[in-house]
Amino acid sequence: MNTNSASTVATLRKSKPWSFLFRSPGRDIAQFALLIVVGVWLISLSTARLGYYWQWYRLPRYLFRIEAGRLVVGDLIKGLLFTFRISGVSLVLALAVGLATALLRLSDSFMGRVLTRVYLEVIRNTPLLVQIYLLYFVIGPILGLGRFASAVLALSLFEGAYLSEIFRAGIVSLHKGQWEAAYSLGLSRFDTYRDVILPQALRRILPPLTGEVISLIKNTSLVGLVSLSDLALQARVIAADTFLTFEVWFATAAIYLAVTVPLSMIVYAMEKRFRVLT
Amino acid sequence: MEDYIIEIENVSKTFAGGVEAVRGFSAKIRRQEVVVIMGPSGSGKSTLLRCINGLETAESGTIIVDGIPLDDDKRHRLEIRKEVGMVFQSFNLFPHLTALENVNLAQRRVRKKDKAVATQRSMELLQMVGIADKAHNYPAQLSGGQQQRVAIARALAMAPKVMLFDEPTSALDPEMINEVLDVMKTLARSGMTMVVVTHEMGFAREVSDWVIFMDEGQIVETGTPERIFEHPQEERTQRFLSQIL
Numbered sequence: 001m002n003t004n005s006a007s008t009v010a011t012l013r014k015s016k017p018w019s020f021l022f023r024s025p026g027r028d029i030a031q032f033a034l035l036i037v038v039g040v041w042l043i044s045l046s047t048a049r050l051g052y053y054w055q056w057y058r059l060p061r062y063l064f065r066i067e068a069g070r071l072v073v074g075d076l077i078k079g080l081l082f083t084f085r086i087s088g089v090s091l092v093l094a095l096a097v098g099l100a101t102a103l104l105r106l107s108d109s110f111m112g113r114v115l116t117r118v119y120l121e122v123i124r125n126t127p128l129l130v131q132i133y134l135l136y137f138v139i140g141p142i143l144g145l146g147r148f149a150s151a152v153l154a155l156s157l158f159e160g161a162y163l164s165e166i167f168r169a170g171i172v173s174l175h176k177g178q179w180e181a182a183y184s185l186g187l188s189r190f191d192t193y194r195d196v197i198l199p200q201a202l203r204r205i206l207p208p209l210t211g212e213v214i215s216l217i218k219n220t221s222l223v224g225l226v227s228l229s230d231l232a233l234q235a236r237v238i239a240a241d242t243f244l245t246f247e248v249w250f251a252t253a254a255i256y257l258a259v260t261v262p263l264s265m266i267v268y269a270m271e272k273r274f275r276v277l278t
Numbered sequence: 279m280e281d282y283i284i285e286i287e288n289v290s291k292t293f294a295g296g297v298e299a300v301r302g303f304s305a306k307i308r309r310q311e312v313v314v315i316m317g318p319s320g321s322g323k324s325t326l327l328r329c330i331n332g333l334e335t336a337e338s339g340t341i342i343v344d345g346i347p348l349d350d351d352k353r354h355r356l357e358i359r360k361e362v363g364m365v366f367q368s369f370n371l372f373p374h375l376t377a378l379e380n381v382n383l384a385q386r387r388v389r390k391k392d393k394a395v396a397t398q399r400s401m402e403l404l405q406m407v408g409i410a411d412k413a414h415n416y417p418a419q420l421s422g423g424q425q426q427r428v429a430i431a432r433a434l435a436m437a438p439k440v441m442l443f444d445e446p447t448s449a450l451d452p453e454m455i456n457e458v459l460d461v462m463k464t465l466a467r468s469g470m471t472m473v474v475v476t477h478e479m480g481f482a483r484e485v486s487d488w489v490i491f492m493d494e495g496q497i498v499e500t501g502t503p504e505r506i507f508e509h510p511q512e513e514r515t516q517r518f519l520s521q522i523l
Contacts, residue, residue, distance in 0.1 A: 180333050181370035185384035186360035199374050
């Protein structure tokens with residue numbers, strides 16, 4: 001026992017200088033700078049080999065431009081605004097579908113459980129691209145859905161399936177005693193979910209939920225398949241028109257990042273704030 | 279005809295996997311009585327208690343609480359739960375709500391009281407259990423004994439006719455047991471009907487009208503606390519008492 005703890009102390013002492021170096025900001029900054037240098041070098045190397053002629057100055061007009069003294073929104077930003085719109089509508093619907101599916105899966109209804117199971121398996125085992133096409137070309141006309149509506153439906157059904165698994169995991173992770181305490185007070189199932197279970201489950205699932213929201217925003221880049229002018233489709237059109245392939249796609253990636261990274265950070269802040277004391 | 283508030287008739291409960299937790303249990307409890315159920319672990323005490331408010335479903339036998347039969351009718355079960363308060367071994371407070379909100383919740387949702395009325399009642403109850411000054415604290419900021427007292431106030435907020443206690447002091451540090459038992463004693467003296475699963479003999483002696491000793495899902499013997507503790511008739515009871523003393 002004694003020799004054991006003595007050797008542990010020795011190991012700790014030995015590893016200390018290393019961990020200290022690892023955590024020092026100087027080292028982090030040096031690593032980051034190195035990464036940038038290598039990145040720039042790789043890009044310039046590859047563009048040199050391709051003979052690519054950078055023309056960043058031609059890009060800004062696709063973001064914003066001044067016409068007759070007024071600020072006009074460029075096509076990329078128009079695409080971004082559309083991406084916001086379709087993401088927002090799909091997210092609301094996907095959350096509703098996801099929650100309903102999770103509750104149905106956890107309900108006493110046999111048919112409910114079977115139906116949701118089939119839905120989950122179908123959605124999770126087919127590509128989103130195929131779902132968008134099927135909804136647009138086959139189910140859309142039957143239900144009289146337009147292009148936007150069928151794309152929203154496809155995205156919500158797709159993300160709803162993943163969200164439902166997250167909701168379910170959050171709900172079943174709560175201690176059985178929470179249900180029992182609520183029931184013993186005479187609360188109905190609905191009240192129990194609303195006041196006791198969901199508020200706690202939501203806090204627990206905030207991190208994976210954010211992941212799915214970001215995933216949803218990225219997946220909207222597929223709606224260009226049915227000619228909806230989102231950010232990705234606008235980028236494709238501009239790149240084809242101008243041959244500014246590198247500039248446009250780098251800019252597009254940066255725009256997606258500019259949306260998703262702050263989102264992660266906001267939720268991270270929320271998580272810290274609403275942490276459940278247990 | 280006697281006025282029984284709880285009538286349990288030949289109740290059995292077998293868990294999936296074939297464990298017979300309760301086997302043909304019958305008992306009748308009068309209004310304002312305090313009944314203590316004792317027995318070794320695994321003897322079916324808690325299961326029996328949980329059958330009374332429908333947290334577990336007995337597969338045979340009948341349970342009638344305040345004239346309402348506990349059967350397949352969901353409304354009956356809900357009615358009974360409104361009349362029966364329960365306190366758990368592990369407190370089961372809602373961790374995302376303050377002590378006050380914990381006590382308010384059922385009054386607001388089930389009794390449909392408005393916030394001011396509910397809050398006033400809740401504060402009285404928190405006062406009664408001696409933690410009104412912690413009303414705005416979250417459960418994680420309270421000690422075990424304080425949490426259990428909030429849990430008692432929460433159950434009382436529904437103005438139940440019966441209170442069930444499932445080993446309310448078993449999860450507590452020794453120095454906190456008495457603060458919870460004191461609240462329970464006060465409650466017993468105020469005339470509340472109580473069914474208490476506990477090993478606290480002092481509590482049983484002081485306030486209980488009778489004691490049920492259970493083993494293997496059945497009643498081994500019943501009687502006044504004096505009789506059970508001083509002159510147990512059954513060998514099984516004697517053996518158990520000699521172990522916990």
